[in-house]
Amino acid sequence: MSPSRGTLVRVAGVEKSYRRGSETVHVLEGIELAIAEGEFLALMGPSGSGKSTLLNLLGGLDRPTRGDIVIGGVRVDQLPDRPLAAWRARHIGLIFQFYNLLPVLTAERNVELPLLLTRLSRGERKRRVALALRIVGLVQRSRHFPRQLSGGEQQRVGIARAIVTDPTLLLCDEPTGDLDRRAGDEVLDLLQSLSRNHGKTIVMVTHDPHASARATRTVFLYKGQIVSEMPA
DSSP, X not given: OOXXXXXXXXXXXXXXXXXXXXXXXXXXXXXXXEEETXXXXXXXXXXXXXXXXXXXXXXXXXOOSEEEEEETTEEGGGOOHHHHHHHHHHHEEEEOTXXXXXTTSXXXXXXXXXXXXXXXXXXXXXXXXXXXXXXXXXXXXXXXOGGGSOHHHHHHHHHHHHHTTOOSEEEEESTTTTSOHHHHHHHHHHHHXXXXXXXXXXXXXXXXXXXXXXXXXXXXXXTTEEEEEEEO
């Protein structure tokens, strides 16, 4: 983590367990992690190591069994359900492996969806959608439906949708996992630009060393524990 940047995310002593019948399954154990503002962090590890669970905890999609999660000075793990949902809508952008676009909506309408939960005027929503599509290089495809777009273009629409609210933290779950190498490189170029040029803090789960090499730091998990870190 760069010493010149403030810490945006602090994970302290985080554990996550589930009950499976009479058995307790420990998914995360004693996670300690700090993420700087503007950092592009990759999470790697074998299947079942806890990567996606940690991503869900950072996004407020799940709660830890034990430990603290502080993002931008907010104890996310202690927020009641309704304030947590409002915090998540404002501060978290989610990017998925399979895009999750609505096929009956155009690219611009898909990007606008998170803004419909806000009190922004129609004009302000339109301005933000245009800006997000310009950042991802898809202004000319804004009226196209998902079926008219390539896989890489659909993922860039997904990224535009994730950044249209200007979130504090972008969480990416295998964002290049369904793309060929060329399209995947275009998406990674975009994520790097969002971090370097727009100051976005990004956490990306990936199995691909080619993708993790684009991050500023890689954290490796194994059996629910951080076992090593590697700067880019």
